[in-house]
Amino acid sequence: xxxxxxxxxxxxxxxxxxxxxxxxxxxxxxxxxxxxxxxxxxxxxxxxxxxxxxxxxxxxxxxxxxxxxxxxxxxxxxxxxxxxxxxxxxxxxxxxxxxxxxxxxxxxxxxxxxxxxxxxxxxxxxxxxxxxxxxxxxxxxxxxxxxxxxxxxxxxxxxxxxxxxxxxxxxxxxxxxxxxxxxxxxxxxxxxxxxxxxxxxxxxxxx
Amino acid sequence: xxxxxxxxxxxxxxxxxxxxxxxxxxxxxxxxxxxxxxxxxxxxxxxxxxxxxxxxxxxxxxxxxxxxxxxxxxxxxxxxxxxxxxxxxxxxxxxxxxxxxxxxxxxxxxxxxxxxxxxxxxxxxxxxxxxxxxxxxxxxxxxxxxxxxxxxxxxxxxxxxxxxxxxxxxxxxxxxxxxxxxxxxxxxxxxxxxxxxxxxxxxxxxx
Numbered sequence: 001x002x003x004x005x006x007x008x009x010x011x012x013x014x015x016x017x018x019x020x021x022x023x024x025x026x027x028x029x030x031x032x033x034x035x036x037x038x039x040x041x042x043x044x045x046x047x048x049x050x051x052x053x054x055x056x057x058x059x060x061x062x063x064x065x066x067x068x069x070x071x072x073x074x075x076x077x078x079x080x081x082x083x084x085x086x087x088x089x090x091x092x093x094x095x096x097x098x099x100x101x102x103x104x105x106x107x108x109x110x111x112x113x114x115x116x117x118x119x120x121x122x123x124x125x126x127x128x129x130x131x132x133x134x135x136x137x138x139x140x141x142x143x144x145x146x147x148x149x150x151x152x153x154x155x156x157x158x159x160x161x162x163x164x165x166x167x168x169x170x171x172x173x174x175x176x177x178x179x180x181x182x183x184x185x186x187x188x189x190x191x192x193x194x195x196x197x198x199x200x201x202x203x204x205x206x207x
Numbered sequence: 208x209x210x211x212x213x214x215x216x217x218x219x220x221x222x223x224x225x226x227x228x229x230x231x232x233x234x235x236x237x238x239x240x241x242x243x244x245x246x247x248x249x250x251x252x253x254x255x256x257x258x259x260x261x262x263x264x265x266x267x268x269x270x271x272x273x274x275x276x277x278x279x280x281x282x283x284x285x286x287x288x289x290x291x292x293x294x295x296x297x298x299x300x301x302x303x304x305x306x307x308x309x310x311x312x313x314x315x316x317x318x319x320x321x322x323x324x325x326x327x328x329x330x331x332x333x334x335x336x337x338x339x340x341x342x343x344x345x346x347x348x349x350x351x352x353x354x355x356x357x358x359x360x361x362x363x364x365x366x367x368x369x370x371x372x373x374x375x376x377x378x379x380x381x382x383x384x385x386x387x388x389x390x391x392x393x394x395x396x397x398x399x400x401x402x403x404x405x406x407x408x409x410x411x412x413x414x
Contacts, residue, residue, distance in 0.1 A: 012384075124394065129384045174383045177219075177336045180391040182383035187331065188410055196407060203395055203403075 003122040004105040008113040013157035014135030016190040017128035023194035031106035042092035115169040127182040134186035210329040211312040215320040220364035221342030223397040224335030230401035238313035249299035322376040334389040341393035
């Protein structure tokens, strides 16, 4: 069997990226992991001292490049107590994502999965976005918010996601060149966008 | 008849965006305009004094927002002799692009066409990119260059295109959110990428 197919999805808040990911996973008959599931799995697995020691210097070297691309690098020089909690969490989530990618085909939404799996074969990195007006409408309907609250939620979330992505990857969130495909979900709507990604995944699997 | 379909294509040098545009236009049976054709048409049409007078202040207001989105704004306050040549050329090319979009369905490559037609219905804005290695290979084969020359050509062109785009639009070239769809052409190759865009255009036309 070849390398499992992994589709990572980065998305703007309110763009429908999460729902698109669910539909794609269902249509392809593969697993679906979102931010919550990965966070829970990382919490459950915990962080062994050995694991932290092996990853620590990669965090300290900044940008997590070694962490994301190599499992071979190891260093036990620093004690794990110096590792900030947010970095520990990132490392643990990255490990969960790599474990998933090693064992089964899946759609993975969020958590810098594109970066963590950089260089991996049979991986399609997707970014879903939409014009602000479309996102406001979606958020208002989904969470029964008024327009002002929806706009505020969008601004806050975009900022958080951009910061989180940049902090751990040193790359710009939403830069087209960082993804294989970026789509405005408002162009065709959630269902048709998902269908297009399914077609693309099928072409890619045959290649 | 509904508004003609316009597909604009921005592209990284060596990504195959020009060729993809040609294939898409042929498969859809619509016109194809690239940078050269638009430049020639703009030169041929020239710039009437009246046209310049009507567009001048839009240039001076920066960012060309009025120019790109409205044909109604007019001002004869400044004399055309104060308009820098590069701005005159941009205005003239923008007019050529708007004329095309008013009369026929077409693929338009380059020249900030996405920005010039911003807000237009039945327009799909595409950005084609590819990893540097893939672009180097393509440029070497196409122009019989060695690797160093190909790398240099790519760096120069990316910088020029980014600067040109930013100068006239105040937007970041290659930012996913500025396009409806951005694709890494190396994922599926030039032919399949073009096919995917054709499918997308057909879905969009039915919508």
